[in-house]
Amino acid sequence: MKAFRGKPSIYGTAVPQGAAELTISDLSLHFGGVKALSAVNIEVHSGELLAVIGPNGAGKTSLLNCITGFYRAQKGRILFNGQDIAAMPTHELIRVGIGRTFQNIELFPGMSVLSNMMLARHIHCKYHLPAAGLFSRGVRHEEIRHRRILEELIDFLEMQSIRNKTVGSLPYGMMKRVELGRALALEPKLLVLDEPFAGMNLEEKEDMVRFLVELNEAWGQTMILVEHDMSIVMSIAQRIVVLNFGEKLAEGTAEEIRNHPEVIRAYLGDNVSLY
Numbered sequence: 001m002k003a004f005r006g007k008p009s010i011y012g013t014a015v016p017q018g019a020a021e022l023t024i025s026d027l028s029l030h031f032g033g034v035k036a037l038s039a040v041n042i043e044v045h046s047g048e049l050l051a052v053i054g055p056n057g058a059g060k061t062s063l064l065n066c067i068t069g070f071y072r073a074q075k076g077r078i079l080f081n082g083q084d085i086a087a088m089p090t091h092e093l094i095r096v097g098i099g100r101t102f103q104n105i106e107l108f109p110g111m112s113v114l115s116n117m118m119l120a121r122h123i124h125c126k127y128h129l130p131a132a133g134l135f136s137r138g139v140r141h142e143e144i145r146h147r148r149i150l151e152e153l154i155d156f157l158e159m160q161s162i163r164n165k166t167v168g169s170l171p172y173g174m175m176k177r178v179e180l181g182r183a184l185a186l187e188p189k190l191l192v193l194d195e196p197f198a199g200m201n202l203e204e205k206e207d208m209v210r211f212l213v214e215l216n217e218a219w220g221q222t223m224i225l226v227e228h229d230m231s232i233v234m235s236i237a238q239r240i241v242v243l244n245f246g247e248k249l250a251e252g253t254a255e256e257i258r259n260h261p262e263v264i265r266a267y268l269g270d271n272v273s274l275y
Contacts, residue, residue, distance in 0.1 A: 173201065
């Protein structure tokens with residue numbers, strides 16, 4: 001994988017990508033009598049890779065949906081860089097700097113890789129529909145700028161050979177990579193990843209691990225990762241939060257979580273150890 005020296009031009013070379021301080025306080029979400037989240041408190045700090053784990057039905061995706069505006073919690077606060085975002089619509093959350101990938105791939109299968117990624121640049125477009133229709137000189141120059149950013153991301157994610165292929169013709173693991181590229185094209189301050197390794201083979205997982213580690217360590221990308229593959233979580237997460245039945249069960253480093261008796265009992269049952 002291409003090794004960047006400092007930040008790539010998409011985020012600038014001299015300054016960090018931006019603060020991404022997230023504070024979740026007393027967050028509660030229910031669907032009728034079902035409690036998806038109950039008084040959850042979590043903090044994410046700039047430059048951190050935080051993993052959220054837990055058994056099926058623990059509330060992990062519900063948490064991400066609250067952060068990214070797909071669900072509205074009945075109680076609690078979500079502060080992003082000091083701004084309350086709990087009631088913000090999804091498109092506004094993108095503008096304040098929160099990008100996301102999904103557990104089930106949400107791409108346009110009939111469009112090319114480059115076109116799917118270009119869609120994410122809409123929030124950075126400075127021209128309006130009339131100018132776009134005329135394809136004026138200013139629009140052409142801006143289009144070139146966006147294409148350069150996307151080509152840098154395509155190089156980083158090693159997708160040069162598929163840039164013009166339709167997404168629907170790609171292997172599942174490569175579609176996941178395209179979705180990551182589209183999320184990065186938003187230039188998010190906080191990147192939310194919902195099971196990015198699901199459905200991948202070993203080689204595809206190894207590639208995705210390299211990309212995420214590079215993003216975090218070299219680019220300073222702040223990330224929240226929900227994932228079931230414990231070997232990956234334990235190897236790349238700087239801090240781990242464990243949910244169980246909608247409640248926060250534990251929080252700590254990989255070593256602390258690996259040896260936490262309540263986590264082991266809730267996640268895998270008695271007499272079994274986490275990887």
